[in-house]
Amino acid sequence: MSPRELSSTDVGTLLASLAIALVLGAVIGFDRERRGKPAGLRTHALVCVASCLAMMTSEVLGGATGHDSLRGLNAVMTGIGFIGAGAIMRYGRIVHGLTTGATIWTAGAVGVAVGAGWILGAIVATAAAVLVLVGLRAVEHALAIGGQLSCLRVQIAAGHPFPADMIGRLTDMRFEVLAVKIEPGADGAPTEVCLHLEGPVDYASEVAAAVLRSHEHVADVRVAPWSS
Numbered sequence: 001m002s003p004r005e006l007s008s009t010d011v012g013t014l015l016a017s018l019a020i021a022l023v024l025g026a027v028i029g030f031d032r033e034r035r036g037k038p039a040g041l042r043t044h045a046l047v048c049v050a051s052c053l054a055m056m057t058s059e060v061l062g063g064a065t066g067h068d069s070l071r072g073l074n075a076v077m078t079g080i081g082f083i084g085a086g087a088i089m090r091y092g093r094i095v096h097g098l099t100t101g102a103t104i105w106t107a108g109a110v111g112v113a114v115g116a117g118w119i120l121g122a123i124v125a126t127a128a129a130v131l132v133l134v135g136l137r138a139v140e141h142a143l144a145i146g147g148q149l150s151c152l153r154v155q156i157a158a159g160h161p162f163p164a165d166m167i168g169r170l171t172d173m174r175f176e177v178l179a180v181k182i183e184p185g186a187d188g189a190p191t192e193v194c195l196h197l198e199g200p201v202d203y204a205s206e207v208a209a210a211v212l213r214s215h216e217h218v219a220d221v222r223v224a225p226w227s228s
Helices: 008-034 041-065 070-086 098-115 119-135 137-142 165-172 204-213
Strands: 089-091 094-096 148-156 176-183 191-199 218-224
Touching (some): 008 041, 008 098, 041 070, 070 098, 098 119, 165 176, 165 204, 191 204, 204 218
Antiparallel strands (some): 148 191, 148 218, 176 191
C-alpha cells in the first residue's frame, strides 16, 4: 500500500486504530491525571496515538519500499523511552516519576500494538496496566520495608527559619527523613516545607504531624498523600 493510494477501507482502518489508541492511552493516563501528575490523561493519550500512527506509517512505508518495519518499532520505543525518562526526578532518597515514566512507555507500547493491528494485545495490556496502577498500590504500601511512608507539608511562620531541631526529635522517635524540599514564601508569605518520612508504625504520619505542630514557629501541618 502506497501513502498515495489510500482507499476508503484504509481510511476507516486508520481512523478506527487512532480512536482505539486514543481511548486506551487515556485509560492508562487516567490514574496519573487523578493523582495530579504532570503527565496525565492527555499526555498518555497523545503518546499512544503518536506511537500508533508511527507504527502504521512504518508498516505503510515498509510495504511500499520493502524496508523492515521492525526498524520503525525500534525507533518508536526508543523515542518513548526518552519521554518517560524525562518524567523521572530525584530528591535525596526519594525518586519521583518512575511509575509515570513506566506508564508513558506502556502507553507507547499499546499504541504500537494498535498500529500493528494487534487490538486484543493492546486491550489486554491496558487492562493489566490499570490493574497494576490501581489494584497493586495498596499491596505496595503494605509491603513497604521499614514502616509507613509519609509526606508532610509544613508551613513555617513568615520570617522564621525551618526548625531544624524538629528533625532531631523525629529521628529520636525512629523516623527517617528521606527528603526535605523547602519552598520559600514570597512577600511575607509562610515558607512551606515538604517532608518525606519513613515511620515505624501505622499512624506514623499523625505522630510526626503532632510533633511538628508543637513547635512555636510552625503555622500549619498537613498530611499529604504519598505519591509514586
